[in-house]
Amino acid sequence: MxxxxxxxxxxxxxxxxxxxxxxxxxxxxxxxxxxxxxxxxxxxxxxxxxxxxxxxxxxxxxxxxxxxxxxxxxxxxxxxxxxxxxxxxxxxxxxxxxxxxxxxxxxxxxxxxxxxxxxxxxxxxxxxxxxxxxxxxxxxxxxxxxxxxxxxxxxxxxxxxxxxxxxxxxxxxxxxxxxxxxxxxxxxxxxxxxxxxxxxxxxxxxxxxxxxxxxxxxxxxxxxxxxxxxxxxxxxxxxxxxxxxxxxxxxxxxxxxxxxxxxxxxxxxxxxxxxxxxxxxxxxxxxxxxxxxxxxxxxxxxxxxxxxxxxxxxxxxxxxxxxxxxxxxxxxxxxxxxxxxxxxxxxxxxxxxxARMGQEVLARGDDHLVTRHAGTGQVTVLAWQPVGGSESPEEPDRHEVRLSIPAPTGGRVFAMRHDVDETAGNAWAAWREMGRPASPSAWQLDALHEASEPARRAFSLPVAPGADGGRVDLDLTLGRHGVTLVTLDPVRDETPPWVDDARIVARD
The missing domain is CATH 3.20.20.80 (Glycosidases)
Structure with a gap:
């Protein structure tokens, strides 16, 4: 792709x-x-x-x-x-x-x-x-x-x-x-x-x-x-x-x-x-x-x-x-x-x-919108699985979005990803699994609130040099009927030189 x-x-x-x-x-x-x-x-x-x-x-x-x-x-x-x-x-x-x-x-x-x-x-x-x-x-x-x-x-x-x-x-x-x-x-x-x-x-x-x-x-x-x-x-x-x-x-x-x-x-x-x-x-x-x-x-x-x-x-x-x-x-x-x-x-x-997208539009596509916040420089990506209505074929279980995004040269960017699809951030799907209670009990209502939370994941990506400055490759796999938000911010690394996470459990 x-x-x-x-x-x-x-x-x-x-x-x-x-x-x-x-x-x-x-x-x-x-x-x-x-x-x-x-x-x-x-x-x-x-x-x-x-x-x-x-x-x-x-x-x-x-x-x-x-x-x-x-x-x-x-x-x-x-x-x-x-x-x-x-x-x-x-x-x-x-x-x-x-x-x-x-x-x-x-x-x-x-x-x-x-x-x-x-x-x-x-x-x-x-x-x-x-x-x-x-x-x-x-x-x-x-x-x-x-x-x-x-x-x-x-x-x-x-x-x-x-x-x-x-x-x-x-x-x-x-x-x-x-x-x-x-x-x-x-x-x-x-x-x-x-x-x-x-x-x-x-x-x-x-x-x-x-x-x-x-x-x-x-x-x-x-x-x-x-x-x-x-x-x-x-x-x-x-x-x-x-x-x-x-x-x-x-x-x-x-x-x-x-x-x-x-x-x-x-x-x-x-x-x-x-x-x-x-x-x-x-x-x-x-x-x-x-x-x-x-x-x-x-x-x-x-x-x-x-x-x-x-x-x-x-x-x-x-x-x-x-x-x-x-x-x-x-x-x-x-x-x-x-x-x-x-x-x-x-x-x-x-x-x-x-509501979290930036003011500057960098790119639009059939399955994505990429923006940048003018003040902070944060890049925001909205991606979705295209759907075509009743006359289109049934959508597959996965949808791929692959983007090359501009970023400050050198270092890494911090990415925060939020996902909603047929299983994530989907209270209706949880309610259906409950047996479709007409009037949910207190614990069922609590469960629906929990099920309504988007899936979240934090990670970082390397910035590679490009002809027009730094570039980040963002590869997204969306679930069926998925909508995803990703925010990208430059990493300012303040890790002290003596830190060694491999030693946390004190193994030889």
Missing amino acids: PRTIVPTEPAGTLSDAWRTCVGTGRFNLALRRDYQDSLALAQRDIGFRYIRGHGILHDDVAVHRPYDAAGHRGTAYVFTYVDQVIDAYLEIGIKPFLELGFMPSALASGDQTVFWWHGNVTPPRDHAEWAQLVQALLRHLIDRYGLDEVRTWPVEVWNEPNLDIFWKDADQEAYFRLYEASVLAVKEVDAELQVGGPAISPGADDWWKPFADFVTARDLPADFLSVHAYSSGPAQHVPFGVYQTLRAPQNLLDQFARPREILAGTVLADRPLHITEFNTSYRPDNPVHDTAYNAAYLAPVLANGGTHADSFSYWTFSDVFEENGVPASFFHGGFGMLAYRQVRKPTYHLYAFM
Whole structure:
């Protein structure tokens, strides 16, 4: 197998689009301890900038509160839960990416709902009252957190209106009316607040041109564009779960690129593009989300997605998520990169590995990304076994990556290697061997935490002279569906001359 020669000079800068935003279950769930502990862990290890989810205007957050009692009639806007959640977000260094939805029942024009928690998906019975609600929310946030801060929070109008489960009859004209009322309301509060949409699902490319025509004809703001991306096929249902085919990872990158291709030449061509949801499967009960395969599948997407989008938000950070009701088992194919009780899945480790990459990109390949930290000179290598989706042959048990990496001339480098694959760093595999307990006991939960730890190994490698300076040969053998992080630092040898490790056990 030939060795890839990694250049000495950077070819560019690694985009942070992969961690600009992360998805979450509905807004109200942020009040739960498991949710808060999981998000704090993700912020410690990864450090997302924004968080986006549904339901800030849903009845269980109780913002919109009509009253008629004792001769008094009107509408109160109550922010008790909004404040608790956003305070908690900001305390751990993450900002809200505000999605306007779903419709408060007292303002809704119908009773169609989605999900176990009954998010109302009908247009407002009064668009002026809807605009007042939006403005009340934003003015409260500005009063509490300051105008300069709230100007940094994107405001997205609705969620997947092209699907009739999320917007009554998938009525495009009705969505455009909602969009107009919403963006004008936002800009009336402050012209520099950032608002956009249309938050459409995969397969809705026929919405882009009408949306561009509408905002152009009506001279409406669209400070950013948003769209979702998933790569799975139709659901094959079983009790409490589904199986689905998967297209190749390149399909996700193609979806990221598609809006700008379609909108080239329109007034929206240069707008920031946010993929406000993406994952392999669009189902919260597909076991692929729990596997090492999911991490290997997404590795090239995280490495290259910033080429096409300003952000792409993994859906979601935690299994504290209830679209289909309360999950029936500890591992249940949930969207989260974290299972309950902060048990880390392989995809979580992929993100944590990415968080340790440097700013300077030295090399990209089908199975690797090599970066360097500008300040310290540390070289970081992310390697993965390529996977091709359901139509590709089954992956082998081993995958080889061979790299020649630049290093300071002379001496050695210290390497620290972290591995996740079908056996290492894989709590789901351990849970399966346990017999798939629906509600793990205390000792089983401890075992799952231990099993979720990546395999780690420390070693050193010699630096050999090369035509362009020192070189280190790094040969990696990855396990099936493996993702590996290796950090490389020069060794400064401070071993005293009298040290002889061979004498530790005092043999002749």
